[in-house]
Amino acid sequence: MPEPVKGLRERKRLDTHRALATTAVRLVAERGLDNVTVEDISAAAGVSPRTFFNYFPSKEDAVVIAHADNAERSQRIIEKFLATPKEVSTPRAFVDALKEDFAQVDENREEWLGRMKAIHDNPTLHSRAVAMNHDTVAPTIEAIARRTGLDPEADLYPTLLLSTLGGVINAALRHWYQHDGRVSALALLDEAVDLLLAGLPEPGGRAR
Structure with missing residues (x-):
């Protein structure tokens, strides 16, 4: 499903947000979270602190968001997921739906390495x-x-699957970060899903 066409004002809003976010990540990676202020981020991004607070309530939010x-990206992922043919397994359909967004980790390697380092080093983040x-x-x-014909409250599967896939995504990102982004995050995500769908067999074929 293609992204909706955005007007000039909306594109400017998204671009300003991106500029502040990438600047915050870069400065925190260089100096550490405690040594960076909202004023530092604003000045480096070429906007006023007042403009900064139109986009973020804090410097911490600028690093992680x-x-x-x-919210719109999350909704598009859900729509892609629900539109995936039923022949595709539900876990695979969900992961395939978020791949377009996940690819940005590879496309913006330094930004995401800096963001993950900041999050790793600062529990508040x-x-x-x-x-x-x-x-x-x-x-x-x-x-x-909805896709599986279950009750989201009465049945365990929907909640369990989301928690499990969240672990798959986090494991792929952690492995990517530990290897300094030298391997493809998308490839790691695919590998992690394949292992999950195969029942997480032990390496080397050891018996249980």
Whole structure:
């Protein structure tokens, strides 16, 4: 499903958000979170602190929120997921739906390495990153339930699948970060999903 065409004002809003986010990540990677202020980020991005606060409530948010249209991106992923043919397994359909967004990790390697280092080094950023996705959890569980014909509250599968796939995504990103982004994040995601769908067989074929 193609992205909707955006007007000039909306593109400018998204571009300004991106400029502030990438600047925040770069400065925090260079100096550390405690040594960077909102004023530093604003000056480096060429805007006023007042403009900064039109986009982010804090410097922490500027580091973890890569895109202004995060909610819309999540909705598009759900729509792609629900539109995937039924022949495709539900876990694979979900991962395939988010690949376009996930590809940006590879396309913006230095930015994401800096963001992940900042999150790794600062527990408050990790908590903020988790909280950022809170509003997408219930709609995603409902979408999984809809695709599988289950009840999102009565049946365990939708919630379990989302939690499991979240672990798959985090494992792929962690491995990518540990290898300094020298391997493809998308390839790692595919490998992780394949292992999951195969039942996570032990390497070397050891018996259970």
